[in-house]
Amino acid sequence: MSITSSVPSPTSVGNPVDEEWLRERVDQALCDFVGDQERTLLAISPQLSPVCTTVRDFVTGGGKRLRAAFCYWGWRGAGGSPDEPGAVAAAAALELLQASALVHDDLMDRSDTRRGLPSVHRRFEALHDAEGWRGDAGQYGGATAILVGDLLLVWCDALFGDSGLPRDAVRRAKPLFDLMRTEVMAGQYLDMLEPAAAWTEPTPPVERARTVIHYKSAKYTVQRPLQIGGLLADAPAELVAAYESFGLPLGEAFQLRDDLLGVYGDPAVTGKPAGDDLREGKRTLLIAEASAALGAADARFLDDHLGAPGLDATGVERLRDLVTRSGAPARVEARIAALRADALTALAAAPIADPTARAVLHRLTDAATARRH
Numbered sequence: 001m002s003i004t005s006s007v008p009s010p011t012s013v014g015n016p017v018d019e020e021w022l023r024e025r026v027d028q029a030l031c032d033f034v035g036d037q038e039r040t041l042l043a044i045s046p047q048l049s050p051v052c053t054t055v056r057d058f059v060t061g062g063g064k065r066l067r068a069a070f071c072y073w074g075w076r077g078a079g080g081s082p083d084e085p086g087a088v089a090a091a092a093a094l095e096l097l098q099a100s101a102l103v104h105d106d107l108m109d110r111s112d113t114r115r116g117l118p119s120v121h122r123r124f125e126a127l128h129d130a131e132g133w134r135g136d137a138g139q140y141g142g143a144t145a146i147l148v149g150d151l152l153l154v155w156c157d158a159l160f161g162d163s164g165l166p167r168d169a170v171r172r173a174k175p176l177f178d179l180m181r182t183e184v185m186a187g188q189y190l191d192m193l194e195p196a197a198a199w200t201e202p203t204p205p206v207e208r209a210r211t212v213i214h215y216k217s218a219k220y221t222v223q224r225p226l227q228i229g230g231l232l233a234d235a236p237a238e239l240v241a242a243y244e245s246f247g248l249p250l251g252e253a254f255q256l257r258d259d260l261l262g263v264y265g266d267p268a269v270t271g272k273p274a275g276d277d278l279r280e281g282k283r284t285l286l287i288a289e290a291s292a293a294l295g296a297a298d299a300r301f302l303d304d305h306l307g308a309p310g311l312d313a314t315g316v317e318r319l320r321d322l323v324t325r326s327g328a329p330a331r332v333e334a335r336i337a338a339l340r341a342d343a344l345t346a347l348a349a350a351p352i353a354d355p356t357a358r359a360v361l362h363r364l365t366d367a368a369t370a371r372r373h
Contacts, residue, residue: 026068029092031060033159059099062115067094067225074229077357078239086164094225096156103149107142109280116271121145173231180224187216194283209285218251242350246343253339254368256332259284275316281307289328298322340369
């Protein structure tokens with residue numbers, strides 16, 4: 001079922017030159033699509049109601065919508081029509097992919113919260129407990145989260161393929177859409193492998209961390225959405241290549257900011273506990289830089305206690321202090337600034353057809369690198 005008829009007309013939500021206009025359109029597209037899917041699920045069984053409620057809350061309850069934004073402005077930069085509802089729907093499909101990744105990521109990281117609310121596996125674990133069901137509540141919550149994430153992955157493909165854009169436009173972009181999904185799964189695996197493996201290969205931890213960043217985040221957050229949007233609008237090869245030159249450094253800078261927030265972010269703003277990345281044992285570039293700069297005893301302490309079971313607030317504070325004393329945060333900040341400069345240089349040289357798209361992409365660069373959540 002195409003959702004294009006249910007997306008509000010441009011005049012109903014504002015001017016198609018600002019980010020808030022786009023966010024409202026994407027949110028509406030997601031709300032309508034999820035509503036259609038809820039009816040399908042409830043027709044199967046009313047017992048799927050908790051799944052419907054959880055998915056709706058998770059998909060429509062927040063998020064930066066950056067992937068949708070880069071996809072839409074990639075479309076605009078290639079000369080795509082400003083008020084094409086199919087472009088909005090296709091961009092919204094990337095938010096379903098993001099939701100799928102977050103549900104699975106929270107389970108793998110054993111995260112209790114997302115955006116200040118219980119993560120999906122914790123939500124179903126609590127439901128199991130509240131209902132007094134048989135079996136292990138934690139296993140039930142985890143298994144349900146896998147299924148919810150898989151469902152969202154299926155839906156992202158459905159929405160992208162039936163966005164309402166011409167079939168030849170979708171066919172042009174679909175191979176890259178599929179490659180993006182493969183890349184993010186590969187990046188997720190490498191991220192999970194990093195703390196588990198006994199590394200004997202000569203590749204330094206900093207380089208391994210950058211590989212994870214590129215495939216788990218940078219390509220998937222900025223580069224691929226831009227290129228997909230461009231291909232939907234039949235962008236020339238030169239522009240698709242320019243989107244890569246702009247998107248990859250910006251995507252890396254975005255993730256490095258995320259890494260800093262995972263250690264130093266304000267829980268009231270991030271919606272995650274303070275120092276959550278330290279509890280989860282994430283081997284980010286920040287941690288790799290810190291380990292490389294610390295003395296042997298401190299580096300060993302950081303390695304032994306990062307993500308350790310039972311790591312309490314005092315332990316988190318000690319790890320955070322080690323990271324700070326290593327000088328790694330300043331080096332990561334400097335890298336973010338250098339990557340931002342590289343991205344803006346590439347943006348200035350890109351053969352973008354729409355001056356509004358160029359201006360908005362510049363603003364999105366600032367939003368991605370200077371954010372607090």
